[in-house]
Amino acid sequence: METRWLYQTSEKLAELRDAAKGVCVIPMGCVEKHGLHLPLGTDIIQASHLAYMASQIENVCVFPDFIFGDIQSKSPSAPLGTVSVSAELELLLLEELCEAISRNGFKKIAIYNAHGGNKALLAHFLRTMYSKKRDYVVCVIDVDLPAPHGMAEKIEKFGKDSIPELNDEDVELILKYHTENMHTDHASFDEAAFILGICPETVHLDRLGIETGKNFGKTKYLSDAGIYIANGGWDVEYPNWFAGDDPVGCNERIGKAAVRIEAERVANAYKVLKEDENLLKWLDEYQQGW
Numbered sequence: 655m656e657t658r659w660l661y662q663t664s665e666k667l668a669e670l671r672d673a674a675k676g677v678c679v680i681p682m683g684c685v686e687k688h689g690l691h692l693p694l695g696t697d698i699i700q701a702s703h704l705a706y707m708a709s710q711i712e713n714v715c716v717f718p719d720f721i722f723g724d725i726q727s728k729s730p731s732a733p734l735g736t737v738s739v740s741a742e743l744e745l746l747l748l749e750e751l752c753e754a755i756s757r758n759g760f761k762k763i764a765i766y767n768a769h770g771g772n773k774a775l776l777a778h779f780l781r782t783m784y785s786k787k788r789d790y791v792v793c794v795i796d797v798d799l800p801a802p803h804g805m806a807e808k809i810e811k812f813g814k815d816s817i818p819e820l821n822d823e824d825v826e827l828i829l830k831y832h833t834e835n836m837h838t839d840h841a842s843f844d845e846a847a848f849i850l851g852i853c854p855e856t857v858h859l860d861r862l863g864i865e866t867g868k869n870f871g872k873t874k875y876l877s878d879a880g881i882y883i884a885n886g887g888w889d890v891e892y893p894n895w896f897a898g899d900d901p902v903g904c905n906e907r908i909g910k911a912a913v914r915i916e917a918e919r920v921a922n923a924y925k926v927l928k929e930d931e932n933l934l935k936w937l938d939e940y941q942q943g944w
């Protein structure tokens with residue numbers, strides 16, 4: 655069924671709300687540089703596409719994309735195309751949107767987040783949601799990127815036929831990268847796979863090798879001493895907005911497999927949320943006497 659909020663009529667939204675058992679999902683990402691080889695919208699493209707795909711397996715309502723994730727875009731060194739708003743505005747906007755969703759009768763709201771930099775903000779947001787009386791719950795589902803390590807573990811456990819999209823060369827590549835403990839973080843193999851699986855025409859693997867995704871190690875003396883600095887020192891360590899080894903050989907087959915695996919995982923999270931009878935009860939108990 656059509657599960658996107660914007661594609662419903664008022665009447666149809668009520669039908670969808672029943673089918674979704676009151677669950678509404680907000681895809682969340684950001685707009686930032688992903689090396690020279692992936693698009694600026696990498697995170698929100700993943701969140702949007704996967705949230706919708708999963709909703710086709712397990713029906714929930716998919717709210718329009720929340721694209722303004724938490725990034726440091728106001729620095730003069732921020733690359734072209736980087737966009738964000740202040741954290742204060744983000745928190746306010748998220749809260750107002752959740753209030754609006756709740757007024758429309760969706761009492762379980764999940765933020766499906768595909769930007770690592772949003773995690774701290776969202777953890778704080780969930781805590782602030784307890785500062786006022788509410789009749790709905792908000793939770794977060796973080797993206798899980800299965801290529802190459804999750805896929806390698808699956809192949810080792812269940813055999814290569816457990817991921818039918820892959821050919822023998824793909825399997826070999828994934829196992830090799832896993833054995834070599836390839837570093838995957840930002841714009842590396844894992845995200846390249848998703849974008850190759852969703853919109854391959856926006857990926858430019860021929861731009862690999864020009865800017866490194868290696869960690870410069872400049873802040874290690876601080877972390878070794880147990881000192882945590884802003885963003886874990888990420889901005890200093892990865893000035894190319896690329897963190898990880900080059901995703902050489904990643905391709906559309908691997909991408910399609912990664913997208914399917916993640917969509918199934920997220921669909922299961924939707925199912926658990928739809929069937930859950932505790933979250934609203936616990937909220938009620940917490941708020942008793944307010």
Ligand SMILES: [Zn+2]
Nearest residue numbers: 696697841845
């Ligand atoms: Zn990303």
